Amino acid sequence: MTEKTYDVVAIGNAIVDVMSFADEAFIVRENMRKGTMQLIDRDRGETLYAAMGPATEVSGGSAANTLAGMSSLGAKTAFIGKVANDDLGRIFRHDLRAVGVTFDSVESTLEAGTGRCLIAVTPDGQRTMNTYLGAAGVLDESDIDAALISGAKIFYTEGYMWFNDDTKKAIRKGFEIAKAAGTKVAFSLSDAFCVEGNRDDFLALIDEHFDILFCNEAEACALYPGLSFEAVLDKLQGQCEIVAVTCSEKGSRILTRDQRITVAPLTVAKVVDTTGAGDLYAAGFMYGLTHGLTLEQSGHLGSACASEIITHLGARAQKPLTRLLAA
């Protein structure tokens, strides 16, 4: 493997989160499935926004959150994604670059604005997401930067991208580029809904392409309906070099071909907003993998990053995460 310029290069949805605290009744009234993500169209986006309370805007996007976290820890990262020429696009680009992520993808010139995710955060800190993809939804093969992907130790992407045929085709091209360049492929299953809608695809990709798989308990179980969590772990073990399964307040499980590691959870005094917990776990974990930490240390760093992000609104660290490296 030749010297790599980046620790991780990722393709992801370029999204600004529009976050508002809401009560449980709002989730019911707006017909949302609590704790999940659903795609919405522009009209629904406008109706829902009008129904939402005052909001705070924070750059988001699952893979982008992961890169931002990694860069905040000191890793070298680059992002491939699509914004429009508007305020939200400038905000998204600024926030990635400001934390040190390389992000040079060209803007969309179509009418659709930069993608946004309307997030209702309930009093228990749970987030329910409604994503209008906008410009993020038009990423295609022309956006794939082969040199960038070849120059990375890990090429990472998110299950949330698995909605559009052109985008899937583009990402599959990325997998081939990675394979040819000796770049590991990492993937997040993102949401149980994504798994339900793409089960066969994801199972085939796990088999053929993924070296590192991130998921939570619900997403793992959605891959193999009807099996217990432990049986699902038996199925997953050995299918990729590394499978990291987050289990919220129960910590995480790391499976390699020949070992299983249980990472103890960290206690958090007050959970404000769980948005980005999984993304930041992946950030800490991949930072560890690319910086000589053991799998267990990488899992602990993932937990530390996730624990930090849920103490405030938004999935981007408000202060440098390097302080977590000393722990």
Next chain:
Amino acid sequence: MTEKTYDVVAIGNAIVDVMSFADEAFIVRENMRKGTMQLIDRDRGETLYAAMGPATEVSGGSAANTLAGMSSLGAKTAFIGKVANDDLGRIFRHDLRAVGVTFDSVESTLEAGTGRCLIAVTPDGQRTMNTYLGAAGVLDESDIDAALISGAKIFYTEGYMWFNDDTKKAIRKGFEIAKAAGTKVAFSLSDAFCVEGNRDDFLALIDEHFDILFCNEAEACALYPGLSFEAVLDKLQGQCEIVAVTCSEKGSRILTRDQRITVAPLTVAKVVDTTGAGDLYAAGFMYGLTHGLTLEQSGHLGSACASEIITHLGARAQKPLTRLLAA
């Protein structure tokens, strides 16, 4: 006085705050005067934004923050201000309306985008503000809605508006409308810099127009250079019906023609960001004035609102303030 539709109608700068935590070195390096507001042009805005860390966007604007706080408490309010037809303008309008503030001012059609305030928040929670007024800077007489102002118990505006002759003329027209309609006029001195640049104007307005004056210790002292704070209070007492002077962690002082009330401070466990503390004091205070509370109770409610806002990033309440009314 005829029945009034609104408790408070305000004219203010329509601004979205772009907030980022920064260290003290950043303040020095960027040549800012810590704790103050300065106006910047578009080019400086872009350079400074590029130098800032990852940010969070929260609707702001001093008088708008005050109205948002009042509406969150349950008051009836309306805002007059100028946004552009862009994402930030839609965010600003949504956030005011979502909390119940009437805001029907027409958008600017000029090229300048919606105003934004680049705010560096240092580890001590102090905020240093750099405002690009954009569309907010072109408010003129055509934006003055006489029926709205006449229909309010209090017409409120901010010293931050005192930069542009057309805007000043518009607001002076508002003062005349208020006077004719039996609407009280309230004003915030906003910033010691605003006072220094407009001392004679402000002294004359205090004399002729203001019924209620809000300021902090530094702003009050900037009105009468060379005098001690107690001597300044002697000067101010009786010049308006009510003068409310906030003194940060020392609480506040309320002066009427014949009494002086000292409002004890509230202790805050952890100050995250002081942005909007004065604005929210004014919110609680004017809510009290328009809802039958005593001056002392109004001052306490102002302190409670200010104490809440400094526990999180941004000058808008993230959850309803009505819970403070029970205290």
